[in-house]
Amino acid sequence: MSDSDAEEVAKPKKATPKKKKALAAKTPKVKRKQDIIPGGEVAADASEGEATQEKKAKTPRKRKPKVTEPIVYEIPDVEKKTTTFKGRLGYACLNTILRNSKPDPIFCSRTCRIATIKEKGMEFVYDLGLQNIRDLLKLIEWNEKNKIRFMRMSSEIFPFASHGAYGYDLSFADKELKEAGELAKKYKHRLTMHPGQFTQLGSPKEEVVTASVRELEYQCEIMDRMGLDQNSVMIIHMGGVYGDKVSSLARFKENYTTKLSDSIKARLVLENDELCYNLDDIMPVCEELNIPIVVDYHHDWIYPSERPVTELIPKINETWKRKNIRVKQHLSEPRPGAVTVMEKRAHADRCKKLPEGLPDDVDLMIEAKDKEQAVLELHRIYDLEAVIWENLRPPKKDQTLATNGKKSAKTRSDGFD
Template sequence: MSEDALPSPKRRRQAKRPDESVVYDIPPVESKTTTWRGRLGFACLNTVLRAMKPEPVFCSRTCRIDTILKNGLDFAKNLGKRNALDLLELVKWNEKNKHICSIRFMRVSSEMFPFASHKVYGYSLDYAAAELKAVGDLANSLGHRLTSHPGQFTQLGSPKEDVVAASVRELKYHVSMFELMGIGRDGVIIIHMGGMYGDKQVTLERFKSNYQRLPQDIKDRLVLENDEMCYNVDDLLPVCEELMIPIVFDYHHDWIYPSSEPPERLLPRINATWQTKGIRPKQHLSSPRPGALTVMQRRAHAARCPELPAALDVEDAGWWRAADGSVQYVDLMVEAKDKEQAVFELHRMYALADVVLENLRPARPDPGFAGEARDGAASPRKRRSRRKGAPAHRRNLSCNVR
């Protein structure tokens, strides 16, 4: 959300639900079973808090460079501090129903501090050290896991030195956030390999060379994720095993661009890339929108997830037995449009946790694909938009699925 003119937050007003008299019709869910008892998490935004009135609670306030030029860099830094204050509120909300429906796993928005990694307008996060420490202290005391996922422009395999340099600055910014929070090694930073740039193997070698030059604090947190267009697990696993880089396994991406083996066969090797570094493995779950036919349509995430992956019930894939005999579970990030509501629905479906009905909301309708070409081609208007406006580093993401 861009905000060109936000007042300084002199005093926060108590947020209230839009209408306390609203009674939501929450339908029952189909009961399903699983032996998995790990943590479910959501990414970046809480839909209940985002809808609060008179002041929403969220962590992605940002602005444009024109606004910085007009109002000064302190405007962007002020937005960052407000985002950090609201991140604390998100952690509190996730925990406030302790032992009932608490959520102890969340992705931190990459837009927490606007332009902090910019070559010209970048800045240190030390000015928000107190706010970040408060978040980390609370998360650590409650056993919450916080991770991050920089945007698709973060590409260490790019042939362009300026793109690689910008990627390193972005990774340093994320490391700085976690260090100021005091978050341990489970606070990982996830990226994709990115574009193939005409030659996948050459790009992989270039990534390996660039990775070796990274500062150790970035290496300690960096994680790769299989994607749905360019690099599946078959492509990434040899590189990650060689460099000791953990892999986030994304079920949705693997469904679109499958690897040579099913998840329950791949995940023991994938989990080993985490365990070698003493980090709890995490996976990503999302579902395609109903009616998706083409590759481009199948990439779009649905509002909810209808089920948990069967691989979670398989030893060494969804859980493992530690040296002391205790059972340990992977963490599962739910990348659904309904955010925490998708988590609550899975809690109810599998009896993973009791829920507070007042926190439940009806599922948002999944938009269909009416009017889109059945071969996945963009409309003429969209094609013109891409020709005119797509920046070079985003055009390079175009890849072919085999």
């Protein structure tokens, strides 16, 4: 036999697919490693495997904590300006940073509906009030850190407290109110209040006057229980004309004289408005009744007095000095592009400058939509106070002229002008 023939014999013949199938059927299956257990306890192993799978199914999977990158805000530069002003700037009622804080927003105007009171009872209302006053302490602390020592408190700290049917006194919150007052006094912060537009002492309707007096009593009680001094004032407007300004003024004087307590009179101040009563209208009344006058520059721009406001300020400031109260004024600006009176009334998000002729040492309330951000921006523009950069937010690029009905006669007093 040749070498080539021997090699041909030595080569194994390839199995055909048919033979492969036959061989596989005859070959015994080899158990998997995990199935081979000493003692042949294969079935036990299977049941343990099922138990393990069941345990895994019951045990909740631990989720990795969500990592969120901090938002980085682009804060635009400001145009630097100079001033001799040495007073304080404040904002009204709401802090936008704290209100939007997560998971627990911080604000002082939690409220409810009468239907909720009927369903859940007065204890629910009391709890809302306590939450609001506790958050007031947090607002005061934030303001101190950011060098804002002047703020208007929300009129809705205690929901329905001045209501004719559901009203209540504040004795249940006496401890919390004292704590807030002590903190404000510790930092030398000035806290004020501004009853809403429904507070009309000159109204011809007795029920409106009665409700107005109740509202003033309620807000005065807040500040009295807090132990705040005479600088914590309540600002109101003269109210409506009701077709006869002279008669309305006479009613106001009569009701002020006969229906208000001395505690209310000690805190009550009057502000010029943009529709009914300008500075010329209220000055004689305030002189007669010894009521301080809050100058609102925006309102005077819309409904000006005969003489420039800068000429009236020295005489107006005397109304404050007579009662030993620090002078308070209001500043806001119309939104860009405002033409009609209604458009001019609506406040812009921020103020671009301080008013001309501003006295050096007054407290100026900035009534702007961006609240504390409007104050911080003026601090930057005039170098009034150092700002914490992380607490700055950029202004909106566009401001609409829509008022969204916020200037209606029944508007709430938060941020009220």
